[in-house]
Amino acid sequence: MPVDLSPIDKAKYVAAKRACDYVESGMKLGLGTGSTAAWLVRCLGELVRDEGLKIKGVPTSTRTAQLARDVGIEVISLDEARWLDLTIDGADEYDGALNLIKGGGGALLQEKIVATASDQMIVIADASKKVETLGAFPLPIEVIPFGWQTSKALVEEALVGMDVMGATTSLRMNGQAPFITDEGNHILDLHLNRIGNARQLSLVLNQIPGIVENGLFIDICDIVITGYGDGRVEVHDINKGEVDETRYDFLDDGNIFADLGD
Structure with missing residues (x-):
């Protein structure tokens, strides 16, 4: 070393x-x-x-x-x-x-x-x-490509009722094209700043059609x-x-x- x-x-x-x-x-x-x-x-x-x-x-x-x-x-x-x-x-x-x-x-x-x-x-x-509270790092969620914009809109709607400080979402890019996971999906990054109830947020996100999984490990x-x-x-x-x-x-x-x- x-x-x-x-x-x-x-x-x-x-x-x-x-x-x-x-x-x-x-x-x-x-x-x-x-x-x-x-x-x-x-x-x-x-x-x-x-x-x-x-x-x-x-x-x-x-x-x-x-x-x-x-x-x-x-x-x-x-x-x-x-x-x-x-x-x-x-x-x-x-x-x-x-x-x-x-x-x-x-x-x-x-x-x-x-x-x-x-x-x-x-x-x-x-x-x-x-960190004291999760959320400063953007929370990734994996979404299937079909209807991803609808999934994104549903996520943003769900965030309104969550204990978070921000609600901005963005599609992760790889240059000029969307980032593709090993499973052939897209990633949405949620810019939340602070997540007050991570367990609740994880459950809500995974109930949204098109969401495969989220990056909260509880x-x-x-x-x-x-x-x-x-x-x-x-x-x-x-x-x-x-x-x-x-x-x-x-x-x-x-x-x-x-x-x-x-």
Whole structure:
């Protein structure tokens, strides 16, 4: 681990490294999507290569699947795995109850399916993802392409009765074309600023025709591992009601992650 990494990359790295302590040989793992989850995949790949760790990974996106194969992790489908020992993923926001907003990378549907098919879910994040109340990060919802504008109008109508501070919605774009998920759907981003009742909002959104899933992960996450740029790591276990802290240094000369972008 080099000393010249940015503080944010150091935070992501140490969170990913700490999460690896929960992984045992023989496990079937859900592998998340996003920049922080990519650090985890690389750390696991190092353990597979250097320490003989034997795991099977169920990726939550095509790009995670490719990275996992590149670093030597055996990739299987969720149908093959049927059930997972553990899922480790990132988050766009998390609150004190370990409720999450996910989907900034556009993989929320597969991420939620994989996470709920696991005995345990661990989120790895840098400290900027911790919030008092969810909602500053735009809430993604996955919608089918057919009639998406009608779905958008129904969402905006539903938001009028919700405990939120904003009600602006936008179609996520990829250049000049709509962003397309791995399942062939669109993403609507809801700019809510603050979500007063995340559980209620999640239920209401999923009742709207055309909405496949939303990015609120309620009562799914068991542990959040938060990394800091100085090498500190906090582990918040919601089931045990404990917060533990460890620290890593950055004295190693090697860096197997040199080609991993943010």
